[in-house]
Amino acid sequence: MARALQLPEGRVLRYLGLRVVQVVPTILAIVVLNFFFLRLAPGDLAEVMAGEAGSATPEYMAMLRQQFGLDEPLAIQFFKYMGQLFQLNLGYSFRNSMPVLDLILTRAPNTALLMLSSLVLAVALGILFGAISAQWRGRWPDGVLSAFSTIGFATPLFWVGLMLIVLFSVELRWLPAGGMRDLQQVHTGLAAVGDVALHMVLPVLSLAFFYIAIYTRLTRSAMLEVQELDFVRTARAKGIAPLPIAVRHVLRNALLPIVTMTGLQLGTLLSGSVVIETVFAWPGMGRLAFDAVFQRDINLLLGVLFFSSFLVIVSNLATDLVYALLDPRIDVR
Amino acid sequence: MSLDATDILPRAAAPSAPAAPKPRRAVRTSSFGYRFLRSRTALAGSIGLALVAGAALFAAQIFPGDPLDMVARPFIWPFTSAEYPLGTDMLGRDILVGLVYAARVSLAVGLAAAGLAVALGVVFGALSGYFGGWVDQVLTRITEVFQTMPPLVFVVVVVAILTPSVSSIVLGIAVTSWPQVARLVRAEALRLRDAEFVQAARVMGMGHFRIILTHILPNAISPVVVAGSILVASAILTEAALSFLGLGDPNLISWGSMIGSGREVLRTAWYMTALPGLAISLTVMALNLLGNGLNDVLNPRVSLT
Amino acid sequence: MTSPFETLTLSRRTLLAGAGASLLLPAAARRAGAAPATGGTLVAVLDPEPAGLVAGLTISAPAVAVSANIFDGLVEYDEGFKLKPSLATSWETSADGTVITFRLRNDVTWHDGTPFTSADVAYSLLEVTKKVHPRGNAVFANLTAVDTPDPYTAVLRFSRPSPVVWAAFNGTETQILPKHLYEGTNPLTNPLNGKPIGTGAFVFKEWVKGERIVLERNPNYWDKGRPYLDRVVFRIIRDPASRAAALETGEAQYIPLNPVPLSDVARIKASKDLVVETRGFEGPAPMYFFDFNLRREPFGDIRVRQAFAHALNRKALAETVFYGLAKPAAGPVPSYQTQFFATDLPQYDYNIAKAEALLDAAGLKKGADGVRLRIDHIPSAYGEDYRRAGEYFKQALKRIGVEVTLRNYDLPTYIKVVFTEYDFDTHSAWYSAYPDPQIGVQRRYWSQAIKKGTPSSNASGIADPEIDAVIERIQTEGNVEKRNADIRELQRLAQVKLPSVNLLELTFYRAYSAKLSGIDLAPFGGYQSLKTVWVGA
Numbered sequence A: 001m002a003r004a005l006q007l008p009e010g011r012v013l014r015y016l017g018l019r020v021v022q023v024v025p026t027i028l029a030i031v032v033l034n035f036f037f038l039r040l041a042p043g044d045l046a047e048v049m050a051g052e053a054g055s056a057t058p059e060y061m062a063m064l065r066q067q068f069g070l071d072e073p074l075a076i077q078f079f080k081y082m083g084q085l086f087q088l089n090l091g092y093s094f095r096n097s098m099p100v101l102d103l104i105l106t107r108a109p110n111t112a113l114l115m116l117s118s119l120v121l122a123v124a125l126g127i128l129f130g131a132i133s134a135q136w137r138g139r140w141p142d143g144v145l146s147a148f149s150t151i152g153f154a155t156p157l158f159w160v161g162l163m164l165i166v167l168f169s170v171e172l173r174w175l176p177a178g179g180m181r182d183l184q185q186v187h188t189g190l191a192a193v194g195d196v197a198l199h200m201v202l203p204v205l206s207l208a209f210f211y212i213a214i215y216t217r218l219t220r221s222a223m224l225e226v227q228e229l230d231f232v233r234t235a236r237a238k239g240i241a242p243l244p245i246a247v248r249h250v251l252r253n254a255l256l257p258i259v260t261m262t263g264l265q266l267g268t269l270l271s272g273s274v275v276i277e278t279v280f281a282w283p284g285m286g287r288l289a290f291d292a293v294f295q296r297d298i299n300l301l302l303g304v305l306f307f308s309s310f311l312v313i314v315s316n317l318a319t320d321l322v323y324a325l326l327d328p329r330i331d332v333r
Numbered sequence B: 001m002s003l004d005a006t007d008i009l010p011r012a013a014a015p016s017a018p019a020a021p022k023p024r025r026a027v028r029t030s031s032f033g034y035r036f037l038r039s040r041t042a043l044a045g046s047i048g049l050a051l052v053a054g055a056a057l058f059a060a061q062i063f064p065g066d067p068l069d070m071v072a073r074p075f076i077w078p079f080t081s082a083e084y085p086l087g088t089d090m091l092g093r094d095i096l097v098g099l100v101y102a103a104r105v106s107l108a109v110g111l112a113a114a115g116l117a118v119a120l121g122v123v124f125g126a127l128s129g130y131f132g133g134w135v136d137q138v139l140t141r142i143t144e145v146f147q148t149m150p151p152l153v154f155v156v157v158v159v160a161i162l163t164p165s166v167s168s169i170v171l172g173i174a175v176t177s178w179p180q181v182a183r184l185v186r187a188e189a190l191r192l193r194d195a196e197f198v199q200a201a202r203v204m205g206m207g208h209f210r211i212i213l214t215h216i217l218p219n220a221i222s223p224v225v226v227a228g229s230i231l232v233a234s235a236i237l238t239e240a241a242l243s244f245l246g247l248g249d250p251n252l253i254s255w256g257s258m259i260g261s262g263r264e265v266l267r268t269a270w271y272m273t274a275l276p277g278l279a280i281s282l283t284v285m286a287l288n289l290l291g292n293g294l295n296d297v298l299n300p301r302v303s304l305t
Numbered sequence C: 001m002t003s004p005f006e007t008l009t010l011s012r013r014t015l016l017a018g019a020g021a022s023l024l025l026p027a028a029a030r031r032a033g034a035a036p037a038t039g040g041t042l043v044a045v046l047d048p049e050p051a052g053l054v055a056g057l058t059i060s061a062p063a064v065a066v067s068a069n070i071f072d073g074l075v076e077y078d079e080g081f082k083l084k085p086s087l088a089t090s091w092e093t094s095a096d097g098t099v100i101t102f103r104l105r106n107d108v109t110w111h112d113g114t115p116f117t118s119a120d121v122a123y124s125l126l127e128v129t130k131k132v133h134p135r136g137n138a139v140f141a142n143l144t145a146v147d148t149p150d151p152y153t154a155v156l157r158f159s160r161p162s163p164v165v166w167a168a169f170n171g172t173e174t175q176i177l178p179k180h181l182y183e184g185t186n187p188l189t190n191p192l193n194g195k196p197i198g199t200g201a202f203v204f205k206e207w208v209k210g211e212r213i214v215l216e217r218n219p220n221y222w223d224k225g226r227p228y229l230d231r232v233v234f235r236i237i238r239d240p241a242s243r244a245a246a247l248e249t250g251e252a253q254y255i256p257l258n259p260v261p262l263s264d265v266a267r268i269k270a271s272k273d274l275v276v277e278t279r280g281f282e283g284p285a286p287m288y289f290f291d292f293n294l295r296r297e298p299f300g301d302i303r304v305r306q307a308f309a310h311a312l313n314r315k316a317l318a319e320t321v322f323y324g325l326a327k328p329a330a331g332p333v334p335s336y337q338t339q340f341f342a343t344d345l346p347q348y349d350y351n352i353a354k355a356e357a358l359l360d361a362a363g364l365k366k367g368a369d370g371v372r373l374r375i376d377h378i379p380s381a382y383g384e385d386y387r388r389a390g391e392y393f394k395q396a397l398k399r400i401g402v403e404v405t406l407r408n409y410d411l412p413t414y415i416k417v418v419f420t421e422y423d424f425d426t427h428s429a430w431y432s433a434y435p436d437p438q439i440g441v442q443r444r445y446w447s448q449a450i451k452k453g454t455p456s457s458n459a460s461g462i463a464d465p466e467i468d469a470v471i472e473r474i475q476t477e478g479n480v481e482k483r484n485a486d487i488r489e490l491q492r493l494a495q496v497k498l499p500s501v502n503l504l505e506l507t508f509y510r511a512y513s514a515k516l517s518g519i520d521l522a523p524f525g526g527y528q529s530l531k532t533v534w535v536g537a
Helices: A009-040 A045-053 A058-068 A074-086 A100-135 A140-154 A157-171 A189-227 A230-237 A242-267 A269-280 A285-294 A298-326 B029-038 B040-057 B095-131 B133-148 B151-162 B166-193 B196-203 B208-244 B255-265 B271-298 C012-017 C061-070 C118-129 C163-167 C240-248 C262-270 C302-311 C314-321 C352-361 C384-398 C411-420 C465-476 C480-497
Strands: C041-046 C075-077 C083-085 C088-093 C099-104 C143-150 C153-158 C202-208 C212-217 C231-236 C274-277 C286-292 C326-328 C373-378 C402-406 C426-432 C500-506 C510-513
Touching (some): A009 A074, A157 C240, A242 A298, B133 B166, B196 B208, C061 C231, C384 C426, C465 C480
Parallel strands (some): C041 C231, C373 C402
Antiparallel strands (some): C099 C153, C202 C212, C286 C500
């Protein structure tokens, strides 16, 4: 393992630097593309606010548009926005009366907490199930576990979430029905942590149920593939007991696709959270983005897209690095 | 939330570095057919899919009429009425009829979205991998742009802009799923362009596009087929999620829209979401099995059980 | 000019009859004389999250529900629709009806300690309500000045008598804001909108976006002894099923707006721990209707419109789509506004044969595929229930050979398409009739209310000189009896000319824990402050 991890530092830094340079135009392209694309949606924030008010006068709406800067020519709005962006100012969300960056930073950790916990659980269980499946391939544990994980992947996530609420919250009263915290009492310290943890159980279970399939299958096929390789067969031929083989050689090499997958999933944290945050009233970024679309809060939506693209790219970079470190055959170019 | 098609493959294609060329037996049609029939998973998946497709195709013959018609008392529970074996929904529509007709729309959405995604992905990936150089750079950047955007959020944006309908849903899903296919095809094209038979064709003076069409694509097709089946499954799930979020097409009945309308009555009439949810699960599982089986068949490394 | 509402009686039985199954009155409400217990935290639920907490500026139903706890108005409505003092202790109108004098309380302070004075009233009415409130400009169009001869007297001067303003002085519609904090700023972007300072029963504590809004009891509230609750927490829960679950587990105790899906109402009502209350919405008076775009063929022909009216079964709509929480409407004015409501209005009974005959007579014969007419329909974007109604319309109209394509839009698209571009054949919507038809009903029928780009305006395009004449008489008539007669005439014309089909009187409702007492049942109670509520079983 130590040998595989060695890599000349200069190359790593150069690689990172190169990737960063490659990546900046992508993020910029995303922002520019969406800046114009989002404006194709019919209606604007003034119409949303007037709609929520139940009625409005044309003067009121004109005043709103002036407030929001929507009455300026598009080119000017664009240059103003890009100028702000280069100062890392993501603009102001009029619908939420808060700067976009602050809004994102308050909500992003909530989403991250949920998604990362689900990923961790899914990876852990997936590796376990996959290893068992591969080891007992073709026999009943393989069948049962594969079926279980396939069901998890195939069942719509929101249905699982709602059914879990019905069972565990409403019928059994074991767990809270939604939200992130108990709002009747204010908990502090360890009690607060426990409170959030309690609220996390159902959403994390729902999400993990979905992701487990991926990791089970990945682990299973990766392990099966590696089992056929020469050096594993040699070890078996040498009479080394199966369990040490499984753990030392096979598992380690199956980690590669798992790491890749995890990196990819990390990058798409946002999408999975939209549905879960809706069902469980979890105050996260997924729901923030979704609402922003229907409130035509373009600043906020652009900010979220920018932020999440940034995250994807960072996690891709990290994945590449880890991948390169783990597999000495891959050249860091 | 869409499942990345690459996860189904044992050789996970590295996201940035091209896969190191690995030795591979040439695939012959006769051996494909034989291996396919021997693969239990591929068979099981195909049978399941055939059932669903059959229902979809012959819906009008089995249940003539309009599935959206309000024919009976609302909220009849399944298995309580001979006339309406799976019960009725809150507007008195027959659920069994709905399920069968919905198969059409859900499958159509799945196939269309996956088809469009594959088409786009193949074009981008083949051109990118084959030509390399600046073509590759530009096309890869474009692919990255679409890949980096959060998929469900962007689908929602597209559907919101174009207003909800089957076509906007198909377009939205396709636009967010093609990068995976492009990556796969690019990796294959990169691998194949230096192969001997391609070199030979170049020497013989064959044009670039003919080479791509006749030499590269046919050999790159197997991961694409597997990815395609997964894409269909994930498109069906995405359509269900969109309906749940209120973005379905109101003029057609799909499994997703049935779940969406049953969402509010989850507590009292949970069969309204359970039944179409089950239909989706079974179809997605069938597609999964098919994809799995195809993968086993097309990848000669893994011995079939 | 006296308030038109001082003689109004509400027919609550009519309202409840439409609600279907018998309504369980909370046992607590019957326990008259039980002493309110102070203390406790109430968890309420909102959807969607309001844009700001100063409803006088960014008005929306959830904004008002929170804001009414933080701000007061000059007056309030009590259960008999009579005006009750709030920040104003008494009021009088001049003989010619152009001057209204309010005497104000002298013991009120803002949450930051500054005393409340008539200067705040003047500022709020002139700078906020007239200039920034979406409806304020129209309702208070004739308000020219507000004199403040002393700190506790506000004299409102009008260019003409305006009976309509009496329907808008209540705190949920017209709020009084602190002049010392808003003057000189741009009210719409004042950061206080996210952390407001008011005179109300509860003081703003915190707002965690996407999650909760927390209010705490105002210890210096002018209504001594109230509020009873220590804290109120508003949670944001977007999904209706999740809201129902929160109620059932007791995690939330009070949901004033859209609490649970319509289909759950029966179940929640049956639970002995929960209460469903339909009173509290007679003020806004929601009315549901089906609009034709008169600019488009063939809706210019009244026979076609009548055919549609005969093809829509309002009773089935009320019972199936709205689960009995609606009542067929006889006209544009709700039946429980007994002083305005005209009986014996022309009605269009559910009659398919008649409908088909009318369409034949209008020249729309059935084609080979049985279709006479292909149109689109845009259901209101304000909720799933209206989309379901759209599905009902589609099937109902299919029976008379009209093929309907539904277009479901999100809110901003809906407003753009229906109210700016007028790009629709038919649409269905509900408007609040409000306590006076001049505020709510008029905007559907007046040609001057055709305002491109303005939601909830005249979308059908009706511009009928007879209707316009009646409406303009209603606006200027000072004599209550004559005005009511004109209002009845307006209803008759609305039914005869039929630019839109009046479908239902909707029943809105709240859901809350049976442990709560003191729930405000006044006509705007669904939106009003929680200062009367206490937790006691």
